[in-house]
Amino acid sequence: MSQETVSEQDGSIEAGRPRRWGFEQSPVNIRTDLLTHRRLPRLEFAYGNSAKIELEYVRHPADEPPGLGVHRPEENVAGHIRSHDHHLRVGDADYVLSEVHWHTPSEHLIDGRTFWAEHHLKHHRVDDPGDALVVAVFWEAGEDHPDLQRLVREFPRCRDNAEIITVDSVDLTRLVPTERASYRYRGSLTTAPYSEGVSWIVMASPLTARAATLAELETDFPGGTARSAHPLYRRTIETDVPRVR
Numbered sequence: 001m002s003q004e005t006v007s008e009q010d011g012s013i014e015a016g017r018p019r020r021w022g023f024e025q026s027p028v029n030i031r032t033d034l035l036t037h038r039r040l041p042r043l044e045f046a047y048g049n050s051a052k053i054e055l056e057y058v059r060h061p062a063d064e065p066p067g068l069g070v071h072r073p074e075e076n077v078a079g080h081i082r083s084h085d086h087h088l089r090v091g092d093a094d095y096v097l098s099e100v101h102w103h104t105p106s107e108h109l110i111d112g113r114t115f116w117a118e119h120h121l122k123h124h125r126v127d128d129p130g131d132a133l134v135v136a137v138f139w140e141a142g143e144d145h146p147d148l149q150r151l152v153r154e155f156p157r158c159r160d161n162a163e164i165i166t167v168d169s170v171d172l173t174r175l176v177p178t179e180r181a182s183y184r185y186r187g188s189l190t191t192a193p194y195s196e197g198v199s200w201i202v203m204a205s206p207l208t209a210r211a212a213t214l215a216e217l218e219t220d221f222p223g224g225t226a227r228s229a230h231p232l233y234r235r236t237i238e239t240d241v242p243r244v245r
């Protein structure tokens, strides 16, 4: 295979050096002038309003997984949702929610713009657990989000003591915007092992939290927790966001 190189502008993490990743990596820069507008399978979030989330500090060393060269070590707080009560239907397909976690700044970009934060809701298909689907939601400063504040408050203790902390009665319905328009494409996990074959649904409307809450989230991991954008290559991004006239 030829040693293809990609430029910094393409968003490669290894600008000017041989590419080490596949052709369907995430995150990506979503260019709104290159979208495929079409009717998409309907999203039906059947999330509960009183979920238990187990916060756990996770860290992947710089050389994990082996063979991909040294990159930045990754750390974050993962919010496990152990009960299988929270579902997302995409058309006829039924997915169950298993985890939520936050990245600062956002990993996906819209026309090159980053948001203050982005969270990922990880799901797998009920009748095919190998089929992973992640819903991404952007955050910007605005109205208060009490549930985010309650969760973020626990992050330092979780990280410093490697302690699993349970937060009860989280309203998961408030972790997705009421406006359901989205961008959808095939990508990968954005943390080790960066497996491809992941369905991404990036919600077009951001959520808001107080600036102080988002700043707190950011200071927990001062180096940031966002992976750089990767080239789209031959992929297309589909959307049901109305066209701008």
Ligand SMILES: [Zn+2]
Residues within 6 Å of the ligand: 101, 103, 120, 190
């Ligand atoms: Zn993530």
